[in-house]
Amino acid sequence: MNVDEKVGRNIRKYRMAYNMTLKELAVRLHKSVSTVSKYEKGDISTFLELSKIFKVSPLAIIGDEIAEEEEECTYAETIEKLYMYSYDGIGKVIVKSVIEQQAVEGKNNKYKVHLFNDVSEVKEPGECGGLYTGEYEKEGFIGTYMLHNQALKSEHIMISCVNNLVNPGQQLALVSGLSNYTMLPVTFKAVISEKEIVNKEKLMNLLTFNKEDLKLMKQMNYLTIQNIR
Structure with missing residues (x-):
């Protein structure tokens, strides 16, 4: 091309x-x-x-x-492409999304971000369920996305990430925002990966809440993820 x-x-x-x-x-x-x-x-x-x-x-x-021909540029030359997965419990399907991010020059821990949510084909992310834009900032092994829905200006989401200790190329995450079904605040699991993940069984294990998650939530009175998968 x-x-x-x-x-x-x-x-x-x-x-x-x-x-x-x-x-x-x-x-x-x-x-x-x-x-x-x-x-x-x-x-x-x-x-x-x-x-x-x-x-x-x-x-x-x-x-x-x-x-590389641009002399003055706000962002780094390389556009980093990541794949995000979450699970829709109502539709019983794994939702695939694509993240494109560019580092801000002089601030290697800060990125300009576009999230193409719910894509049917990762090679054609424009055909998506919604576009979110915003920033990503990382410190060590943790990071935070603050994104805004470009179709619905009142909707904002936050994605809190931590590097997967078992698989370094992945980040385990919690996504917080408004539900498209109820328009009430929700939080759900997500996995952000440098490579596509095709193993559905592995994804389901990462994305669904198990008994240990629910037990921990009852003990602590907050929702969290365990970085051991």
């Missing part, structure tokens, strides 16, 4: 994540639908204006190939 194709694919990804039609984006850009369609096919002439609309760094649209 050449640079132009990658730019076009990124434009389409963010447009879909914002649940925005070609016509709606065309209105925002004061362009015709046919012109915007051409952008998604690789015309990068207006990527700066697009980055403002999507609230992302221009580098997130351009991609790594051109990043």
Whole structure:
């Protein structure tokens, strides 16, 4: 895939994540639908204006190939891609999400973050159930995401993470926010991984609350996760 194709694919990804039609984006850009369609096919002439609309760094649209040509940049050149998994107890399904984050220059412990929640295909994260943006900050083996739903401005989520002692490439996490079903505060488990996890049995073991979790919650009167898996 050449640079132009990658730019076009990124434009389409963010447009879909914002649940925005070609016509709606065309209105925002004061362009015709046919012109915007051409952008998604690789015309990068207006990527700066697009980055403002999507609230992302221009580098997130351009991609790594051109990043090294930028002399002044707010974010690091590399976009780190992570995979997040949670379990929907009502639908009885494992929910897959994709996290894209860039380190803030001069602050290697702080990142600009986009969370594509509930994706059907990790290779096409724009086709998601919702887009959350915000920041991630880490200190040692712990980290915190503070994210905002771009479709529902009143919804915010916090993801508290700790490195998995058994699998260093994974983080065990608790996600706190509003339930889409009840619109009441909820907390649930999640796993954030550097690589895709295809073993469903392993995921279910990590994502569901067991008897020991419930026993600990009853003793402590708060919900926590045990870092031994």
